[in-house]
Amino acid sequence: RPHAPGLEVVGAAARVPLATGGHVEYANLDHAASAPALRVVRDAVDTVLDRYASVHRGAGWHSRLCTSLYEGAREPVRRFVGGRPDDAVVFTRNTTDAFALLAHCLPPRTTVVVFETEHHAALLPWERTATVVRLAAPADADDAVAAAEAALRRRSPGPALLVVTGASNVTGEVWPVARLAAVARARGARVVLDAAQLAPHRSLSVAELGVDYVAVSGHKLYAPYGAGALVGRSDWLSAAPPYLLGGGACALVGDRETRYAPVPARHEGGTPNVVGAVALATACHALGGVDRSRLTAVEAALTARLADGLAAVPGVTVHRLWPSADAIGVVTFTVAGQPAAVVAAALSAEHGIGVRDGAFCAHPLVRRLLGAAGDGDGGCGTPGDVGQAIRASAGLGTSTEHVDRLLRAVRSIAAHGPRLAYVDVDGRPAP
Numbered sequence: 550r551p552h553a554p555g556l557e558v559v560g561a562a563a564r565v566p567l568a569t570g571g572h573v574e575y576a577n578l579d580h581a582a583s584a585p586a587l588r589v590v591r592d593a594v595d596t597v598l599d600r601y602a603s604v605h606r607g608a609g610w611h612s613r614l615c616t617s618l619y620e621g622a623r624e625p626v627r628r629f630v631g632g633r634p635d636d637a638v639v640f641t642r643n644t645t646d647a648f649a650l651l652a653h654c655l656p657p658r659t660t661v662v663v664f665e666t667e668h669h670a671a672l673l674p675w676e677r678t679a680t681v682v683r684l685a686a687p688a689d690a691d692d693a694v695a696a697a698e699a700a701l702r703r704r705s706p707g708p709a710l711l712v713v714t715g716a717s718n719v720t721g722e723v724w725p726v727a728r729l730a731a732v733a734r735a736r737g738a739r740v741v742l743d744a745a746q747l748a749p750h751r752s753l754s755v756a757e758l759g760v761d762y763v764a765v766s767g768h769k770l771y772a773p774y775g776a777g778a779l780v781g782r783s784d785w786l787s788a789a790p791p792y793l794l795g796g797g798a799c800a801l802v803g804d805r806e807t808r809y810a811p812v813p814a815r816h817e818g819g820t821p822n823v824v825g826a827v828a829l830a831t832a833c834h835a836l837g838g839v840d841r842s843r844l845t846a847v848e849a850a851l852t853a854r855l856a857d858g859l860a861a862v863p864g865v866t867v868h869r870l871w872p873s874a875d876a877i878g879v880v881t882f883t884v885a886g887q888p889a890a891v892v893a894a895a896l897s898a899e900h901g902i903g904v905r906d907g908a909f910c911a912h913p914l915v916r917r918l919l920g921a922a923g924d925g926d927g928g929c930g931t932p933g934d935v936g937q938a939i940r941a942s943a944g945l946g947t948s949t950e951h952v953d954r955l956l957r958a959v960r961s962i963a964a965h966g967p968r969l970a971y972v973d974v975d976g977r978p979a980p
């Protein structure tokens with residue numbers, strides 16, 4: 550297993566029931582959706598819960614302790630993403646929330662340049678507050694850099710922001726972030742990096758990459774759901790009114806005037822998620838404290854086994870945007886003649902394997918990969934012609950046995966179909 554000491558995940562040996570009878574060790578090949586928690590994260594959560602009290606709002610010992618744990622959680626997150634010393638660390642609910650916060654803080658007349666290949670969380674929030682230039686899926690990294698440069702050169706005068714993904718949640722390729730940041734800087738634009746998928750797999754430094762803002766989600770970084778962060782330059786964040794107006798976001802509320810708190814409190818209105826922030830910081834500290842190049846090498850071997858093994862199965866297509874690019878452990882595929890939901894249901898019910906099916910909240914990219922002839926629900930609850938695929942994703946809990954079990958199962962499904970009948974494309978087994 551590609552885990553290092555200190556990075557053991559909880560629940561790795563869980564056994565799950567099979568619809569065909571008996572139990573089997575759960576093969577979690579869905580790390581890209583939400584990764585299991587690290588054991589050190591679970592321990593940190595226990596510690597906070599043992600001392601649970603109000604945060605920023607109490608004079609008691611436990612309140613002061615929780616406040617200091619919460620405030621102390623910012624620095625490990627800043628260090629983990631390689632932030633500059635004066636970068637703000639704002640805790641959010643997740644990456645989606647971090648982008649919505651940044652969209653709220655854009656100066657007037659900002660142009661946002663974004664590739665259509667982005668996750669919806671990075672693709673959409675700018676539409677309310679900026680002029681959006683949406684770029685077609687680039688053919689390769691060079692094409693991405695050229696397209697971004699041309700769009701930024703042609704934009705209207707005023708501030709600009711380039712949105713860049715670190716690694717795709719659908720096709721896994723790693724994007725040329727430093728090169729994109731360089732062309733943005735040369736054109737006077739800022740860059741926000743979607744590191745939701747990159748950060749769990751690779752070390753990164755926003756300072757070295759020349760990126761202005763980065764967003765991450767705790768639940769993809771081996772911490773529980775409910776906490777993420779926006780890290781980056783504080784000027785736009787300080788100039789904007791609070792993201793959520795209320796307690797904590799205001800320094801003074803007078804009869805006629807309301808004075809807002811400075812960043813980060815300004816954008817963290819309401820009682821914050823101390824448990825989530827501490828969990829995220831603990832995961833960042835643990836992941837940042839190991840040699841990640843060794844983990845990357847182990848994961849690359851597993852991913853190659855997975856992708857090459859799937860591509861060799863008759864009837865299976867592996868979908869890649871840039872086939873020869875460096876990629877994280879995300880492999881998206883389809884099986885000829887089998888709806889993605891049925892394949893995913895059979896993998897779970899008959900083989901104890903957890904994958905994701907659907908359109909992965911990246912409809913333009915999935916539509917492009919699969920062609921327009923999709924088969925229904927896009928996976929975000931939106932019916933349409935997006936098409937559906939199956940995504941297997943590796944992480945710290947993945948073993949060679951999990952990968953080999955998936956390959957055996959897909960070979961069997963592709964050749965003979967599932968053993969059970971499934972009622973519909975939602976994949977419910979027939980009674």
Ligand code: PMP
Nearest residue numbers: 643644645668670718745746766
């Ligand atoms: N960006 C990417 C690349 C993602 O994979 C995801 C989650 N699938 C998000 C953004 C959104 O993350 P969250 O759901 O945690 O807000």
